[in-house]
Amino acid sequence: MIRVQTDDFDLGAELKALTAGNHAIGGLCSFVGLVRDMAGGEAIGAMTLEHYPGMTEKELERIEAEAQARWPLDATLIIHRYGRLEPGDQIVLVAAASAHREAAFEACHFLIDFLKTKAPFWKLEGTPGGGQWVDARDSDEAATRRWTQSSGKAAE
């Protein structure tokens, strides 16, 4: 399931709902991204997340479908917020549930890595000097590439 919204989400309720009633699930891995108050040594006030309505949902659905195709998963969830967010606010939640823990971990990791380089969101950080568009990081590209160089993570 994917959701794109301005509202905050209830982490505990979302995770509970993901596994509720399915006793085939042995492991649930989740990742929450939060707004930091510092970036590159500079203090950050509020942040604004812009996105591309329509394409965002398509990309998130594609990423989720790809994870479902790669690993034996019982449930997956992607929630991404947009609009104005304050330090400490939740930005994104990705989660994967499976009979087996490795599948849950790898799929969850895959979901956030792909989301980071494929989903059309852009962060505008409010710094003392004014709004600053966040630059994409090479490390995010590298994190995505490792999933495309082999069927899983090579060393595992």
Added chain:
Amino acid sequence: MIRVQTDDFDLGAELKALTAGNHAIGGLCSFVGLVRDMAGGEAIGAMTLEHYPGMTEKELERIEAEAQARWPLDATLIIHRYGRLEPGDQIVLVAAASAHREAAFEACHFLIDFLKTKAPFWKLEGTPGGGQWVDARDSDEAATRRWTQSSGKAAE
């Protein structure tokens, strides 16, 4: 923080508490292990988790300290239950929060992999044929070994 208890835990409240008030945290990765109703094709009723009081706490603290030494973490949590558990029940929660998502993911993965082969817990599964002690899995040993062969995960 580590906790060993018979009581269930509130996943959402535990995760919230882990990041509350710390705006340096950019990512929170967590893993929950749940009781499955099937194992090796056989239906499972309730399960009983036995542990070694005293050594369990020492091992969990050691594993947590090792994760803190390896990655720049703002918070970590291990909760492990023992006693009688039903299918769908939460068994274990491990979580790691960091400024950076890779550190959170790797530390969380490390915590559960090490816990699986180091923490003195034993599962007795209730099957139609009676109680059956769960066998250790080679794949768990392999998962632990990969963290000891290099400082991180080699392919990343």
Added chain:
Amino acid sequence: MTAPVKLLYFAWLREKAGVGEEDVQPPATVATVAQLIDWLETQGGGRAEAFADRKVVRVAVNQEYVSLDHPVTAGDEVAFFPPVTGG
């Protein structure tokens, strides 16, 4: 082309171009994304500045990532944006 091409600009590309969304009628010689950008650079505003470094411009046609040699036809939705930074 008959129907217009719908353009969308996001993040700093929107700010530099000075426009978030516009319908354009490029000349018939415009057949690819690269040719569309060439033509847009002649259309004033901040468009030339927005496209100055094409290496950092990502393009989606009809909400799918494409490369600069991808065809553009009447009725398409073409979006320009910097590398994404969500998550």
Added chain:
Amino acid sequence: MTAPVKLLYFAWLREKAGVGEEDVQPPATVATVAQLIDWLETQGGGRAEAFADRKVVRVAVNQEYVSLDHPVTAGDEVAFFPPVTGG
């Protein structure tokens, strides 16, 4: 030895040995974990059966994992158990 050695058995080792916890006074010739097990196998109950396959017996002395050649001294807490299966 003067003080007893405290033994703990867990999971199927406890069931096979037929005892969960006991204080023992091994002879002075018992200096290592392996020698302690050798001696326990002569002490009746299900102990010999519990230790039949030593490859699957894990040992902790004073709550730290040790190998079979680790020393055992008076007052130690020695625990025997199968490979762990929590998580």
